[in-house]
Amino acid sequence: MEKREDGGGAEAAVFSPAEIEYVNYGGEHHLPLIMGLVDDELSEPYSIFTYRYFVYLWPNLSFLAFHKGKCVGTVVCKMGEHRNTFRGYIAMLVVIKPYRGRGIATELVTRSIQVMMESGCDEVTLEAEVTNKGALALYGRLGFIRSKRLFRYYLNGVDAFRLKLLFPRPDPLLSINSNESHNHSDHPQDVYSELHHNVQ
Amino acid sequence: MADERDDARETRASLPLSIPSGDQTVWADASPLIAAACNDLQDGELVHGENFSLFAAMSALEIMDPKMDAGIESNGYRSVDEAIENGTAPLPLSSDSTVDVQCVIDIMDHLLACEATWHKGHSLAQTVFSCIYLLKIERTSAHVLLHSYCRIIRATCNAVISTVSDARTHEEEDLFTMAYGLPLKGEGDDKCLSILNSVEETISRQLRACKALNYKKKVLEDIDPLQANPDLEDGYCRALLCRIRFRKHFYHVLMCMRKSQGRGLELARKHIALCLSELSSIAKSQEFLRSNVCVSHQDDVEEGTTASGCQPVGFDASLNSRYSAPTPPRAIQILSWKRAIEYFEKLLHDLDIICSFSLEPMLEDVLHFVVQFQESQPDLVARAHLQLLLVQDGKLYGRDFFYDVISKAIALPSFARDPEFQKNEFVVQLIQLVVNLLKILCTNAAWQRRKLGKILQDWSLFSIQLELALKREFGDMLKALVDENVCLKVSKHLLTWAEEQTYWIAARFLMLGFKLELYSPNEYCMVYWYLYIILMRLLDKMQVRLSNRGDSRKKGKKKRDVSKDLTRDMIVSSPSCLLLKCYLSLSEGLAMMLAALHNESKVFEMPNVFNNEQERFIQHFELLQKAHVPDQISYFLFKESTKHALIPIIIKHNYFREAQRVSTSLKGSFSSDPQRMQELRQIEQVAEHNKIALNVINKVGTRDPSLIVSFEFTHHPVFAVAVVKRS
Numbered sequence: 001m002e003k004r005e006d007g008g009g010a011e012a013a014v015f016s017p018a019e020i021e022y023v024n025y026g027g028e029h030h031l032p033l034i035m036g037l038v039d040d041e042l043s044e045p046y047s048i049f050t051y052r053y054f055v056y057l058w059p060n061l062s063f064l065a066f067h068k069g070k071c072v073g074t075v076v077c078k079m080g081e082h083r084n085t086f087r088g089y090i091a092m093l094v095v096i097k098p099y100r101g102r103g104i105a106t107e108l109v110t111r112s113i114q115v116m117m118e119s120g121c122d123e124v125t126l127e128a129e130v131t132n133k134g135a136l137a138l139y140g141r142l143g144f145i146r147s148k149r150l151f152r153y154y155l156n157g158v159d160a161f162r163l164k165l166l167f168p169r170p171d172p173l174l175s176i177n178s179n180e181s182h183n184h185s186d187h188p189q190d191v192y193s194e195l196h197h198n199v200q
Numbered sequence: 201m202a203d204e205r206d207d208a209r210e211t212r213a214s215l216p217l218s219i220p221s222g223d224q225t226v227w228a229d230a231s232p233l234i235a236a237a238c239n240d241l242q243d244g245e246l247v248h249g250e251n252f253s254l255f256a257a258m259s260a261l262e263i264m265d266p267k268m269d270a271g272i273e274s275n276g277y278r279s280v281d282e283a284i285e286n287g288t289a290p291l292p293l294s295s296d297s298t299v300d301v302q303c304v305i306d307i308m309d310h311l312l313a314c315e316a317t318w319h320k321g322h323s324l325a326q327t328v329f330s331c332i333y334l335l336k337i338e339r340t341s342a343h344v345l346l347h348s349y350c351r352i353i354r355a356t357c358n359a360v361i362s363t364v365s366d367a368r369t370h371e372e373e374d375l376f377t378m379a380y381g382l383p384l385k386g387e388g389d390d391k392c393l394s395i396l397n398s399v400e401e402t403i404s405r406q407l408r409a410c411k412a413l414n415y416k417k418k419v420l421e422d423i424d425p426l427q428a429n430p431d432l433e434d435g436y437c438r439a440l441l442c443r444i445r446f447r448k449h450f451y452h453v454l455m456c457m458r459k460s461q462g463r464g465l466e467l468a469r470k471h472i473a474l475c476l477s478e479l480s481s482i483a484k485s486q487e488f489l490r491s492n493v494c495v496s497h498q499d500d501v502e503e504g505t506t507a508s509g510c511q512p513v514g515f516d517a518s519l520n521s522r523y524s525a526p527t528p529p530r531a532i533q534i535l536s537w538k539r540a541i542e543y544f545e546k547l548l549h550d551l552d553i554i555c556s557f558s559l560e561p562m563l564e565d566v567l568h569f570v571v572q573f574q575e576s577q578p579d580l581v582a583r584a585h586l587q588l589l590l591v592q593d594g595k596l597y598g599r600d601f602f603y604d605v606i607s608k609a610i611a612l613p614s615f616a617r618d619p620e621f622q623k624n625e626f627v628v629q630l631i632q633l634v635v636n637l638l639k640i641l642c643t644n645a646a647w648q649r650r651k652l653g654k655i656l657q658d659w660s661l662f663s664i665q666l667e668l669a670l671k672r673e674f675g676d677m678l679k680a681l682v683d684e685n686v687c688l689k690v691s692k693h694l695l696t697w698a699e700e701q702t703y704w705i706a707a708r709f710l711m712l713g714f715k716l717e718l719y720s721p722n723e724y725c726m727v728y729w730y731l732y733i734i735l736m737r738l739l740d741k742m743q744v745r746l747s748n749r750g751d752s753r754k755k756g757k758k759k760r761d762v763s764k765d766l767t768r769d770m771i772v773s774s775p776s777c778l779l780l781k782c783y784l785s786l787s788e789g790l791a792m793m794l795a796a797l798h799n800e801s802k803v804f805e806m807p808n809v810f811n812n813e814q815e816r817f818i819q820h821f822e823l824l825q826k827a828h829v830p831d832q833i834s835y836f837l838f839k840e841s842t843k844h845a846l847i848p849i850i851i852k853h854n855y856f857r858e859a860q861r862v863s864t865s866l867k868g869s870f871s872s873d874p875q876r877m878q879e880l881r882q883i884e885q886v887a888e889h890n891k892i893a894l895n896v897i898n899k900v901g902t903r904d905p906s907l908i909v910s911f912e913f914t915h916h917p918v919f920a921v922a923v924v925k926r927s
Contacts, residue, residue: 045267049257
């Protein structure tokens with residue numbers, strides 16, 4: 001896969017970061033834009049119902065990035081109870097090639113994580129291909145750890161990392177001395193977890 | 201889904217006649233109703249129901265979406281019969297006997313490539329069973345050569361599937377053993393070897409006849425040649441013989457390895473050697489095979505799936521694609537013929553390693569062996585065989601009861617072999633833990649690490665419970681047999697041993713994280729620090745166990761004059777302890793070096809957008825902390841013990857020189873074990889490079905902005921080497 005720096009190559013778009021407009025998912029008219037981006041950039045197959053599941057139930061966690069009216073990136077997420085934890089999940093993250101390497105993906109995903117944190121999530125998870133260096137670096141910078149490796153996770157036979165971001169607990173003493181877990185890290189693969197990320 | 205579409209089509213034609221509609225119901229054509237409903241729905245709309253949520257809707261597959269619809273008609277044949285009718289898999293393959301033989305060899309080669317691809321984790325349907333001849337094996341019966349080869353392939357697939365499903369490693373074998381809809385079982389496959397033998401015999405005779413002819417000798421027996429061209433007879437006979445013999449010996453290998461109690465291992469090794477020799481003949485046959493086909497038909501040598509470079513006749517992967525429904529179709533690239541041969545060579549070497557291991561080992565050696573075996577990343581088939589051999593009928597190699605294996609490991613006194621004692625719940629539990637551990641160690645690294653993290657809890661719980669019960673139940677039960685002091689001692693031995701295993705598992709858990717690339721450089725410091733803590737405890741428990749053993753030996757031999765100091769020396773200088781000390785020094789050295797770099801120059805700074813280092817610590821060691829492995833270890837202890845680390849202090853401590861010193865002293869003990877010697881060399885390399893790096897860093901000064909330090913795993917998979925550069 002290509003590296004993030006490729007975004008600065010011949011086909012890179014010329015724009016100032018201030019020109020990028022970030023908007024929350026605003027309704028059915030955004031759906032074709034999201035689907036168009038993800039279908040083109042990610043190899044895993046999703047039906048329209050997969051998108052609907054996410055954007056109908058958690059519209060506040062999905063964002064789109066526009067440049068001069070053109071949708072150039074999107075993030076789709078969910079959150080919910082998972083084994084006694086309130087957990088955020090980043091399902092899809094895409095920025096189209098000419099716009100990569102300029103912090104758009106970071107901004108999109110940061111906005112989602114921010115909402116998750118404010119909504120009381122304990123942690124955020126996602127899966128990324130082990131070969132997707134761009135995505136791994138992006139999430140690493142945001143504080144995600146690689147909690148486990150999933151053997152031949154994707155349909156194309158590539159392994160995945162499960163990445164996790166743990167939010168600090170409100171009471172610092174609790175997190176220092178606690179030996180009990182607040183999350184369980186070994187769970188069967190979720191139905192929705194065959195989703196991945198392309199931001200390189 | 202496409203399957204349903206087809207079903208629907210058939211239903212209309214035949215089902216109402218053959219299936220009774222039941223009481224008070226009649227068959228009716230629902231097509232108009234469904235058509236009307238469909239017309240009312242826009243693209244992407246669903247009929248809602250109470251028990252049909254948005255979540256459930258996600259499982260829907262879109263018909264005719266090439267990414268999703270496994271049954272999509274891609275202009276291919278709709279059935280095997282249709283493919284055959286259209287001449288996709290002709291029989292004979294050609295009216296020209298030379299071309300016929302060429303084609304059969306291509307099929308054999310492509311099947312080998314398919315088999316390797318299957319072993320590497322793709323579905324049987326899309327690989328081996330993409331062969332139309334194999335799908336309709338009875339068609340081939342007149343073509344003895346092809347028929348015998350198809351039969352042995354099918355029998356081999358069955359043998360491999362049964363091994364992998366018996367091992368039940370619950371990892372990637374779901375896809376591996378999935379054979380739904382495939383004609384995998386057929387009558388007469390038990391005779392596949394005898395059919396193959398007779399084909400081999402015929403071709404051997406043809407080869408002999410051809411040789412005789414070449415030397416102008418009189419042909420002793422009247423035999424038809426393999427094919428029409430006398431110049432090519434020798435080459436084709438040889439090319440076929442090595443391929444047939446490889447199949448024969450490979451099948452024998454699989455059969456021998458499944459013999460109970462490891463009885464077939466010696467014979468398996470002989471067949472492995474023969475397999476390897478045939479494989480090398482197969483590889484050598486390429487030159488001949490390529491020279492006899494038109495260049496324009498040849499694929500790239502590196503990428504082609506046959507030795508000749510020609511496309512094989514009679515394969516169509518799309519025919520079975522529906523069997524993979526309801527999952528979406530998987531992209532699949534058949535391995536090249538060259539890679540397939542390499543795969544089988546590796547598999548055979550891995551199997552040979554398994555066969556050559558001692559059948560009466562100490563448990564410690566078994567654990568070491570499995571870990572060592574995993575270093576070369578053996579694939580599923582080899583790992584499944586190892587697991588089945590190790591744990592057979594609840595016995596090690598099907599020979600020794602695990603109770604005996606464990607008591608040998610702990611050096612329990614002989615009275616503890618009393619059957620009553622063996623029924624003790626702790627003993628039973630411990631056996632279960634050991635069996636489970638062995639099975640887990642045979643799985644792929646990713647799965648293994650997750651499972652090891654989980655069973656840490658079980659081991660730790662076991663130790664806690666045993667400790668609680670130490671004086672109570674255990675004592676009561678054994679009182680009748682021997683005096684209480686001895687009982688206490690036995691229980692303590694069990695406890696020490698279980699704790700030692702727990703730390704061993706924890707160390708392996710942490711080390712596997714490096715191999716799986718789970719740690720980023722700014723986390724190395726905490727991981728090496730934690731590893732150092734674990735290894736310290738492990739060394740401690742190991743020494744206690746060895747001293748226990750020393751005590752019992754001393755008593756056994758009644759050498760009361762042996763001084764305690766001598767025993768202690770023996771323990772401290774035991775190779776296992778010394779090797780552990782090497783790891784200990786490396787872990788401590790690396791943790792402190794990384795901490796010093798962080799303290800002095802703020803390199804490997806942690807990102808802190810949403811959380812801090814503490815959260816990362818909690819996450820990485822969550823399973824260890826949950827299992828209290830060890831107790832009292834916290835992020836603050838980590839910070840406390842690393843915050844004063846500075847480069848000059850680390851140099852003064854000489855962690856790396858210590859690792860070198862101990863490793864050098866170990867060479868004598870490991871001189872007969874090449875793998876351990878290699879490990880020692882790696883340790884020395886890591887120590888040496890880091891020692892130099894530390895000195896360079898110290899000389900340049902960590903505050904020099906041009907200094908760039910990175911860590912690489914060029915000399916050891918777990919212990920990194922600092923690479924110092926200046927920008």
